[in-house]
Amino acid sequence: MGRKLFCEISPFTYWLSEQKNILQRHLADAFGHHTFACKKSDEKLPHLVYGHQSVIRRNLKGVDRTLQENKAVNLSLAAPKVNGVLICTGETFSFWKLVGKSTASKGFKEGLTISNGRATSGIGGGMCQFTNLIH
Numbered sequence: 001m002g003r004k005l006f007c008e009i010s011p012f013t014y015w016l017s018e019q020k021n022i023l024q025r026h027l028a029d030a031f032g033h034h035t036f037a038c039k040k041s042d043e044k045l046p047h048l049v050y051g052h053q054s055v056i057r058r059n060l061k062g063v064d065r066t067l068q069e070n071k072a073v074n075l076s077l078a079a080p081k082v083n084g085v086l087i088c089t090g091e092t093f094s095f096w097k098l099v100g101k102s103t104a105s106k107g108f109k110e111g112l113t114i115s116n117g118r119a120t121s122g123i124g125g126g127m128c129q130f131t132n133l134i135h
Helices: 011-031 065-082 095-099 127-134
Strands: 110-115 118-123
Touching: 065 095, 065 110, 065 127, 095 127
Parallel strands: none
Antiparallel strands: 110 118
């Protein structure tokens, strides 16, 4: 077995690594030359470039169905914040700038997440499915 990453040593080192990355992102956003897309429009655009449907609720062996239902709730909280955003020339789309941190105080629930290749749970579970779909 190879060496562990610093973030894998303990929950504290994971938290510390997470805080370092958040700080780096905030500094890059503050001092970088990004203009983030935030303008919204309710008007339907004339051409569909790409369409996709993703299954929200899946029957997964050994996974509590409540996590699937909560994932659907989480997606319903995030979708309106992203829907209708116009990305203009020179702008950067940032899911996290639009949606923000998934916290219980914002209504996000404990939903299905994947960690180290295993199904688990966490507040805001389902956001990875959403961001992968957008990508």
